[in-house]
Amino acid sequence: MASLIFVTGGVVSSLGKGISAASLASALENRGLKVTMIKLDPYINVDPGTMSPFQHGEVFVTEDGAETDLDLGHYERFIRTRMGKINNYTTGRIYSNVIAKERHGDYLGATVQVIPHITDEIKQGVEKAAEGFDIAMVEIGGTVGDIESLPFLEAIRQLGVEYGRQAIFMHLTLVPYLKAAGEVKTKPTQHSVKELRSIGIQPDVLICRSERMLTEQERRKISLFTNVEERAVISAVDVDNIYQLPVYFHQQGLDDIVLEKLGIEANRSYLDDWIEVDDRISNTQHEITVAMVGKYVDHSDAYKSLSEAVRHGGLRQRIKVNIRAVDSSTINREGLDSLADVDAILVPGGFGPRGFEGKVKAIQFARENNIPYLGICYGMQAAVVEFARNVCGMEGANTTENDIDTPYPVIAMITEWLDATGKREIRSEDSDLGGTMRLGGQRCRLRPDTLARKVYAEDVIVERHRHRYEFNNNYRAEIKQKGMVLSGVSADETLVEIIELPEHPFFLACQFHPEFTSSPRGGHPLFNGFIEAALRYQQEVRGALPDGVVRL
Ligand code: GLN
Numbered sequence: 001m002a003s004l005i006f007v008t009g010g011v012v013s014s015l016g017k018g019i020s021a022a023s024l025a026s027a028l029e030n031r032g033l034k035v036t037m038i039k040l041d042p043y044i045n046v047d048p049g050t051m052s053p054f055q056h057g058e059v060f061v062t063e064d065g066a067e068t069d070l071d072l073g074h075y076e077r078f079i080r081t082r083m084g085k086i087n088n089y090t091t092g093r094i095y096s097n098v099i100a101k102e103r104h105g106d107y108l109g110a111t112v113q114v115i116p117h118i119t120d121e122i123k124q125g126v127e128k129a130a131e132g133f134d135i136a137m138v139e140i141g142g143t144v145g146d147i148e149s150l151p152f153l154e155a156i157r158q159l160g161v162e163y164g165r166q167a168i169f170m171h172l173t174l175v176p177y178l179k180a181a182g183e184v185k186t187k188p189t190q191h192s193v194k195e196l197r198s199i200g201i202q203p204d205v206l207i208c209r210s211e212r213m214l215t216e217q218e219r220r221k222i223s224l225f226t227n228v229e230e231r232a233v234i235s236a237v238d239v240d241n242i243y244q245l246p247v248y249f250h251q252q253g254l255d256d257i258v259l260e261k262l263g264i265e266a267n268r269s270y271l272d273d274w275i276e277v278d279d280r281i282s283n284t285q286h287e288i289t290v291a292m293v294g295k296y297v298d299h300s301d302a303y304k305s306l307s308e309a310v311r312h313g314g315l316r317q318r319i320k321v322n323i324r325a326v327d328s329s330t331i332n333r334e335g336l337d338s339l340a341d342v343d344a345i346l347v348p349g350g351f352g353p354r355g356f357e358g359k360v361k362a363i364q365f366a367r368e369n370n371i372p373y374l375g376i377c378y379g380m381q382a383a384v385v386e387f388a389r390n391v392c393g394m395e396g397a398n399t400t401e402n403d404i405d406t407p408y409p410v411i412a413m414i415t416e417w418l419d420a421t422g423k424r425e426i427r428s429e430d431s432d433l434g435g436t437m438r439l440g441g442q443r444c445r446l447r448p449d450t451l452a453r454k455v456y457a458e459d460v461i462v463e464r465h466r467h468r469y470e471f472n473n474n475y476r477a478e479i480k481q482k483g484m485v486l487s488g489v490s491a492d493e494t495l496v497e498i499i500e501l502p503e504h505p506f507f508l509a510c511q512f513h514p515e516f517t518s519s520p521r522g523g524h525p526l527f528n529g530f531i532e533a534a535l536r537y538q539q540e541v542r543g544a545l546p547d548g549v550v551r552l
Helices: 017-029 071-078 091-104 114-130 150-166 187-198 216-226 242-251 254-262 272-282 300-315 356-368 378-390 451-456 473-481 525-542
Strands: 003-009 035-041 088-090 135-140 167-174 205-209 233-236 286-294 319-327 344-347 373-376 409-412 438-446 460-467 485-490 496-500 507-510
Touching: 003 017, 003 150, 003 254, 017 035, 017 071, 017 135, 017 167, 017 242, 017 254, 035 071, 035 114, 071 300, 088 091, 091 114, 091 150, 114 135, 114 150, 135 150, 150 167, 150 254, 167 187, 167 254, 187 205, 187 216, 205 216, 205 254, 216 233, 233 242, 242 254, 242 272, 272 300, 286 300, 286 356, 286 525, 300 319, 300 525, 319 525, 344 356, 344 378, 344 525, 356 373, 356 378, 373 378, 373 525, 378 409, 378 473, 378 496, 378 507, 438 451, 438 496, 451 485, 451 496, 451 507, 451 525, 473 485, 507 525
Parallel strands: 003 135, 003 167, 035 088, 035 135, 167 205, 205 233, 286 319, 286 344, 344 373, 373 507
Antiparallel strands: 438 460, 438 485, 485 496, 496 507
């Protein structure tokens, strides 16, 4: 039976609960334990697939095709265990399971209630995901005191009783520093713990986020008021980069305290890989700028995995990567100024017509000026549209997502390109937008002698998908004949997965999302290749020109 570490948050949201939990999980994993993580989300959506990344941050996709909370992305970047469907439960999922069972007659006439039916469903979910591991960390979304999280807190309270010493509770709070008073205030933490205790949960460990390290006296005070041992009141100030956290928490004794409380013997800690990552982030030798041309640019978490992956791409060569967020709806043919001085251009995944034409223009600019380009999902579809229009002469070419009547539907739903003449036979009705996409890890075959084959150094790769539209095979021959290379195809050869332009120093776009499998400890071949191409471009092309002169 796995030991359980429950992680809750108090006072305010955005304290970095997921990252803190993942950092501790990593420190434990590096001591030779098998660790997994589970996220329990109180919202009613069955999964975050239908939620706007603008409001909620990115939708993270797992290998087994689940659309999950972005915290699972943090988990995979910190620990080696891969996440799946069973690692993320929402209120919506729990209720829909319970309601399905009720309709099926599984409750044998019982009145179905929050306690015990909903709480049992939550407990079963946790235990299923924890099976086979030494430790499972269970993070509860939201903040203690929210109405929605009550059933989850009740379920973990019950698990705490059942597991006895094999379960502990860790609570993250804020300890604000008041300038006017010149001191930190522990009252919000006291209240937050009081709230937890009123529902029967006594935290074992407190992680106190504050602007400055708490003094011994302050920690003693918090300990006294919250009934948490003084040494288990951990002070957490902002770090330079999040990948310092496993070491940071270890230095504060967090993994030792947790293991001692759980009665687990483990190896000595080994954190060299994180020290190495931090060294590569802190001691860079080069600096480049990548323009990320997208839609949801004003919400920093909307492209969380992507911005992490782009930065990881620089670590191998100690390149600091600045990301310039460019709102594609501001780009038009004349207004490419925001791209004039960058070292590379990236168009990420996206949906719908807003800003699409700006993306196409940015791609044309990258293609014509030999600026390294990486297109992801929508960024590949836009690259195919651009090439069809401007190189193949297919005026008005488009994806049917944006123009259902385009004369050249080079990107369309498979149901729309069944007709061998390229004319649409069926028009799909977008009736149900939840769970209708090609999702999850799929095999892709790489063609020999291509850039893709070179950067991956493998013949077959597995990458994760999340999209409805595809490269229309009826245009394969014509587009290939004009010089675009289809360097990656699905294992059965039926779908185009990667395109590239051999005449260009680095122009590659993929239908899948490589950002979901990038990690700070190894990067990802595509991002490594892309960022290194950006550095070459900066040194060889831009560096060779006098200041301020842009090659157009
Ligand atoms: N909107 C496109 C599709 O559904 C691309 C999706 C994406 O970029 N993730 O195919």
